[in-house]
Amino acid sequence: MAKERIHQDVVIIGAGMAGLTAALYAGRMNLATLVLENGIVGGQIANATGIENYPGFRQVAGRDLIATLQAQAESFGAVIDEFDSIERVVLKGSPKIVETTDHIYEADAVIIASGMNRRKLPLPEERRYANRGVHYCELCDGQSYQGKVIAVMGGGNAAVDAANFLTKYASKLYLIHRSAFRADEVSVERLRQNPKVEILLDTEIRALHGEEHLSSIDVFDKNTQTEQALSVDGIFVNIGVVPNTALFADELAMEDGRIPAGEDCRTVIPGVFAAGDVRVKEIRQLTTAAADGTTAALLAGKYIESKRGGNEKW
Numbered sequence: 051m052a053k054e055r056i057h058q059d060v061v062i063i064g065a066g067m068a069g070l071t072a073a074l075y076a077g078r079m080n081l082a083t084l085v086l087e088n089g090i091v092g093g094q095i096a097n098a099t100g101i102e103n104y105p106g107f108r109q110v111a112g113r114d115l116i117a118t119l120q121a122q123a124e125s126f127g128a129v130i131d132e133f134d135s136i137e138r139v140v141l142k143g144s145p146k147i148v149e150t151t152d153h154i155y156e157a158d159a160v161i162i163a164s165g166m167n168r169r170k171l172p173l174p175e176e177r178r179y180a181n182r183g184v185h186y187c188e189l190c191d192g193q194s195y196q197g198k199v200i201a202v203m204g205g206g207n208a209a210v211d212a213a214n215f216l217t218k219y220a221s222k223l224y225l226i227h228r229s230a231f232r233a234d235e236v237s238v239e240r241l242r243q244n245p246k247v248e249i250l251l252d253t254e255i256r257a258l259h260g261e262e263h264l265s266s267i268d269v270f271d272k273n274t275q276t277e278q279a280l281s282v283d284g285i286f287v288n289i290g291v292v293p294n295t296a297l298f299a300d301e302l303a304m305e306d307g308r309i310p311a312g313e314d315c316r317t318v319i320p321g322v323f324a325a326g327d328v329r330v331k332e333i334r335q336l337t338t339a340a341a342d343g344t345t346a347a348l349l350a351g352k353y354i355e356s357k358r359g360g361n362e363k364w
């Protein structure tokens with residue numbers, strides 16, 4: 051049976067902060083707006099227990115912030131479709147094609163806001179302790195470990211920066227990495243100078259323990275071939291991220307898995323915009339994702355207007 055073909059002014063791929071903000075602005079411009087999300091609305095931020103760095107909120111749970119933004123977008127007519135997986139995209143030319151399991155959407159403009167996934171702690175117990183001691187965002191969840199023992203897993207700049215940040219909360223902090231540091235020496239030296247910090251290199255985390263919440267981890271020293279248990283209240287995992295861009299790799303060149311696009315969020319394909327964590331940029335925060343979503347939607351609107359007016363320069 052042939053799939054139904056449906057026209058949309060804008061198709062937004064991803065319903066995280068960038069995608070939902072784009073939907074809000076596109077809806078306010080009276081554009082027929084569809085948001086496709088193959089997982090849960092909100093992405094990673096939906097699981098954040100207490101966000102304290104989003105303007106206008108002393109503290110807000112990720113699910114509450116996302117629910118408010120989703121309601122705003124839908125109030126202006128945006129349609130959000132969860133769990134309809136995208137099978138293929140054709141971004142060059144006009145209209146753009148986004149084919150899902152159930153439909154073929156023809157769009158005048160596409161905003162890619164598909165986000166990224168942090169590499170998970172590769173242990174079978176990870177799911178049991180997710181948000182119960184195992185975390186992936188120190189800015190989101192670090193404050194809840196005030197005066198606690200914290201472990202950070204990873205050896206790159208992101209992990210060392212996270213460890214330096216978390217020392218403001220921790221009574222003691224372990225930095226655990228399976229090999230040598232890959233971070234810059236300035237950040238590493240700052241960490242070494244902190245009396246709260248114990249650095250365990252050439253060390254692997256082998257197991258997690260605890261009842262309702264993480265309480266200890268087993269670590270293995272590859273140099274001495276010995277294993278020990280460490281009492282910890284929480285572990286922050288920072289072993290890299292995987293941008294959700296594989297779907298677009300045939301049509302857009304990538305840089306380390308991300309889509310090159312300037313602060314205007316325009317990609318090399320007219321009418322295709324990249325917003326949020328999928329875009330090549332230095333700073334990735336909720337606020338910058340919202341800014342990208344705003345920019346992408348407003349310029350997508352201008353692009354559509356220019357095409358309808360016969361102006362091909364956009």
